[in-house]
Amino acid sequence: MKIKFKVQPYQTEAVQAVVDCFRGQPKADPARYRIDPGRLDQLQLSTEGFRNAEIAQTVDVLENIRAVQKRQNLILSDRLVPSAGGKINLDIEMETGTGKTYVYLKTIFELYEEYGWSKFIIMVPSIAIREGVQKSLAMTAEHFAQTYHRKARFFTYNSKRLHEIESFSSDAGINVMVINVQAFASTGKENRRIYDELDDFQSRKPIDVIARNRPILILDEPQKMEGPATKKALPQFQALMVLRYSATHKSEHNKVHRLDAVDAYQQKLVKKIQVSGIQVRGIEGVSAYLHLNDIEVSKDAAPVARVDMEVRMKSGQIRRQPRRLERGANLFALSRELDQYQGFSVTQIDARSGTLEFSNGVVLGLGEAIGDVTEGDIRRLQIRETIRAHLQREEQLFAKGIKVLSLFFIDEVAKYRDYSQPDEKGEYARLFEDEYEQLKAEALGRFDFDNPSYHQYLKSIAASETHNGYFAIDKKGRLADPNVAKRGTDKGLSDDVTAYDLILTKKELLLSFREPTRFIFSHSALREGWDNPNVFVMCMLKQSDSSISRRQEVGRGLRIAVDQQGERVDHPAEVHRINVLTVVASESYRDFVSGLQQEIADGLSARPRQATEAYFTGKQLATDAGPVEMTAELARELHRYLIRHGYVDNDDHIAEPYHQARAAGTLAELPASLQPYAEPVLGLVDSVFSGASLPMPGDARKPSTNPLNQNFDKRAFQELWRRINQKAVYRVDFDTEELIRKSVPTLNKDLRVTPIKYLIQRGTQIEGMTDDDLREGRSFKVGESLTETGESAHSSIAYDLLGKIAEAADLTRQTVARILNDIEPSVFAQYRQNPEQFITEATRLIREQKATVMIERLTYDAINEHYDTDIFTAGQTGNDFSRATEKLKRHIYDYVMPDSEVERAFVQALETAQEVTVYAKLPRGFLIPTPVGDYNPDWAIAFDEGQVKHIYFVAETKGSMSSLALRGIESTKIDCARKFFAELARQVGSKAVRYDVVTDYGRLMDVVGARQVG
Structure with a gap:
């Protein structure tokens, strides 16, 4: 497969912000000069070079920058802020996962098209990032060629391939050199070659030949390149300008674009985050080990808790084993009378709150562990939770052609690959395979009518083949810790680039179902520079490291996923239902989330903190007719509006009522003068920082069950079910x-x-x-x-x-x-x-x-079999609650997970319709056989008809009724269903059950009314 790229407006905006800073610069062919030929005895003639043209004196760069900043309502610069790299420094802030590499590559093409600048150097802080950039250049080459009808020539600087610098200088087209800071800012002999007069380079210094091109420097993650050695080296490149791209700028220059964490989340440009915390609770006087794995719910039985506890074996040994606990269970007896479990009898299992209560007052929440909990226990629980979350997401997304990947960060190779063992498996590899086999067996044991292809896929991959490790590799082909490699090549280590083969250079292969690797173990130091769009679960199997922020780690999995065709799965209605990143942390949910939010808040330096008149005055509102400036009078009106409705506090900070009303669509009406610009005005208010605007990661350990409620037992639903649960076979002449x-x-x-x-x-x-x-x-x-x-x-x-x-x-x-x-x-x-x-x-x-x-020529014949009510409770673990509705009143479950916005709107209408007695989204197990495959209708609805008891209806909801939208197999199945229900009515006498396809609730009522009259 190939990852496909498309033009995204938010990325185009970031590109244009840079291009517009040089408005007025004439487009010119690259300036010609004679490349230094070096020693004459080399018999090499001087060749012609092409360098970037200087910025024209007529171009007011500062004024252009201010115009760009004003357009985006950024803080206006009062001067050009210099750096070691040069006089012109532009900061472009883009949240991790939003495609900043793509943006600066596109910026290269635009600067060439607009102004003729053709020499670019991309500087990166690590080999991992360098390899990622190289891969991005290769992957986007065809995409950019289609747009700009040319390709960029790119290469990675290598002191042993200096002829590439000659080509870089002598070619008039777009030329891009990728270089990591170690290649010019380290003291090693090879790294110093860039400053030396070299015999194999005609007695020239490579840096001098590079500098003659007046290159445009692009710094990827510049906050990682602020050491004294780097700052000292940068002036020698004699850059025309420096463009700095990062999500977390440390040094501020002239910021011309901002797409921070809040913007990216609100615009649904990155994944939504869920956190699964492993909390260890030290309850005084309690030494009994207990971990609450899950709570199972079914209609005909009370909830059951799945726990890990210690059990005395017949041999006398004590081992930790899984157990299923019902209300009244006595752990002292279940453990074969281990003293630490005296007083532990189950008094309550609450699936709603996800808690397990005991007679001695101990309350255990989902994911929590108490008692004698070691670090090894925590790691096992983390691995188990990662696999569990992976399998749940995988089962949901497999049919959509989306491969799910999970990433483990560890801090020592020996914990994964132990070369002293015959099979070379380390502690984590063994734990993974043990837990994987158990959870895989459980997943395969859950009968799923609608997903046999996924079950076959799951069965086909062995535990030993589905995980792999990516670290530095020594010259014996063994994995090695990166910190060992840093001590020098004299230790026998090869280039770290070997560590990233599959996750970087073969990224597309990793995304394919043909590649069995689904779980990746890698070093905690692998931070910026690589990511994969299909990382859905991330686990931190390591000690806390203050040098690596939660935000850096989470950033490896924020990118929007792609399917097997390489297409981004970013439809607005589904983006945050599909793109959910689960982070399995070694701390509690609350601790991890508060730490993550604090890091995000600390990085929002460019956002204003107060909604004042002064802030609003002079800001630009983007409207269809063009930008409109907020006058002092409009700013005053807006400020008064916020105060009058309690949307700001006494210090002009945005208050919680504003966010609640904004989310619910119940904001008070704006003043008449502001109503023509309602959306941009509210967008301006949204740009003011408040804690409530920060992305709030969800708790991945919330109960994942959706039990049947009292509506299921209503006579109306039971009668409806009796009329449609008949099984049948078809005949075709x-x-x-x-x-x-x-x-x-x-x-x-x-x-x-x-x-x-x-x-x-x-x-x-x-x-x-x-x-x-x-x-x-x-x-x-x-x-x-x-x-x-x-x-x-x-x-x-x-x-x-x-x-x-x-x-x-x-x-x-x-x-x-x-x-x-x-x-x-x-x-x-x-x-x-x-x-x-x-x-x-x-x-x-x-x-x-x-x-x-x-x-x-299709006919149906009823057979002596009926669907059992068990299909309503089958597969009730692992529901995707990220898609869930609000709690419902008329449905047989408390929640529905709609498959589309059409279904979501349909549910809302059914909930408010007084004539609806009860309804159900039919389970996947309810199937009608057809010649083109089994068919699962959407809804079963019982209407209250007044004097006549009920009307029973089976409905299929579709966004369009046109023949173009309902053609092929889908249309065929619907036609078969019409025959099925007609034959059922004729043979069994279910005359009151009707079936039709509708677009919304209004159309449903039209059909019900028409049938009633007829």
């Missing part, structure tokens, strides 16, 4: 002649094949080429290209045309031959243009016609 008659005109009308196109490029061998040119594939230069249309490149292959279509459409070769023989010659002629697409499209169209013929 298939007519081949009718299929042929319908398929031929359909193929003549709709079969369209795109011809294969070829790109023809002509090139000329360059003069004066060197051995390096030959090795690097630069011996020819493309002069022109031409796109032509012709026959398929595979047209000479003898395709089994009849066999391919017959197999895919489940027909005989004879039937397919008759269909193809009768279609128009011009339609069949398309086969030679593109055989593969011809076969695919012909198969699709024939299958659709086959389904139509089958439906017309």
Whole structure:
């Protein structure tokens, strides 16, 4: 698979902010100069170089910067803030996971297009980030080529490949050099070569040749490059300007763009965070070990708690084992009379609050552990919780084509890979495999009607194959700690780049279901510089490290996920239902969240803290008609409005009532003068910092059960269920002649094949080429290209045309031959243009016609079997409550997890409709067999009809009723369902059960009313 890139408005805004700082700069070809030829005895002639043109004196950079800042309501700069890198320094703040690498790569192309600047150096603080940037350059090359019709030439600086600097200087196109600070700011012999006159570089200093280009420096994570050695080295690059990209700037310069953590979360540009804390409670006088894993709920039984506790084995040994506890369970007896459990009898299991209470007053919450809890116990619990969270997310997302990855941060390789053991498995590897096998067996034991393909996927991957470690590698091929590698190459360690092969250079492979790796163990020092969009669970298996913030660690998993087609899963209605990052911390939920929020708050230095008249005055409001300035009068009106309705406190801080009303859509009406600009005005208020505006991570250990309530036992629902729970089988009297008659005109009308196109490029061998040119594939230069249309490149292959279509459409070769023989010659002629697409499209169209013929001759027969009520409680662990509605009054469950915004709106309407007695979102196990696969209807509804007791209805909700929106297999299943319920009514006498497809509740009532009249 390939990750696909698309133009995003928020990224374009960040690019434009930089470009607009140089408005007035004339676009010019790169300035020409003569590259220093070095020693004359090298017999190398001086070649022509191309450097960035100087900023024109007519360009008022400061005024441009202020215009950009004013447009974004940033603090206005009163001067150009210099740095060691040069006079012009622009800060671009972008939250981790929002694509800052993509943004500065696009900025490179825009600066070239607008002003002709072509020499860029991307500086990074580590090898991990360097490799990530290199990968991004390669992955985005085709994307940018489609937009800008050119490619950038890029390379990583290496003191042993200095000829690349020569090419960097002599090429007039876009040239990008990637360099990590160690290559020029460290004292090692190899790192000092950049400042030395080198015999193998014609007695020149590489830094001098680089500096002549007047490059534009792009600093990726500049806060990591503020050491004295780096600051001393930067002036030698003689940069035209410095662009600084980070989520957490340490030194402030001229900030021209801000997309901070609050912006990114509110705009749904990053994942939503859940935290699963492992809290150890030291209850005085209690030494009994207990850990509450989960609480199971079912309709016909009381809640059951799953705990880990100590048990005396028959051999006399004491081991920790899982146990299921019901109300009244005596732990003293269950442990085979271990004294520490005296007084521990279960008095209450509360699935709502997620608590387990004992007769001695001890209360245990989900994820909590008490008693003799060691660090090893905590690590095991963390690993278990990570696997549990992974499997839950994986089961939810597998059908959407999204591969789930989990990341463990550890602080010592030996805990994962122990080379003193025969199998080389460390403590964490063994713990992982033990816990994985147990949780995998539990997951496979949960019968899921709708997800057999996921269960097959889960069964196909062995525990030993699904985890891997990524660390530095020594020259014996063994994993090594990065801190060992730092002590020097004389210890026998190779370059750290080997550590990041799969997670960086083969990122697409890791995202594919073909790659069995789903759990990654890596070093805690692996911070900025790499991430993967499909990290959904993150676990901190290490001691607390003050040098690595929670925000840095969490940032590795914030990027929006992609599916198997490489597409971002960022539909506004689903982005925060699918994109949820679970962090398994070694501290309590409350401690982790408060620490994370404090770090986010500390990083919001650019946000104002008070909603005052002075702050509002002069700010710009973006409207469709163009920017509107907040005059002093408008600012006064807004400030008075906030005070009058209690939306600010006495110190002009945004108060909680504002956030509550804003979220609920119940804000007081704005003054008339502000109403034309309502949204930008409220956006201006939202930009003021308050603690309530910070992203609030959810608690991943909240109860994940959704028990049936008293509505399930209502007579109306039980009667409705009795009428629809009949099982049936179908029969089809298939007519081949009718299929042929319908398929031929359909193929003549709709079969369209795109011809294969070829790109023809002509090139000329360059003069004066060197051995390096030959090795690097630069011996020819493309002069022109031409796109032509012709026959398929595979047209000479003898395709089994009849066999391919017959197999895919489940027909005989004879039937397919008759269909193809009768279609128009011009339609069949398309086969030679593109055989593969011809076969695919012909198969699709024939299958659709086959389904139509089958439906017309489809009949259902009731059998002596019924669905049991167990299907309502099957799979009641692991619900995705991130999609849940508010607590409901008329549904048979307390909550519904809608699959779409259409369903969410439908639920809201059912809840407020007085004529609805009870309703249910039918469980996945309720299936109607059809020739094109089992069908699961959406809703069962009982209406109160007044004098007539009830109307019973089964409904399917769809966003559109058009034939284009309901075609193919989906439409076929719906047609089959119509026949099923009609036959059921005829054979069983369920005349009051109706079925139809509706777009919303209003349409449902139209159908119910029409049927009632009829």
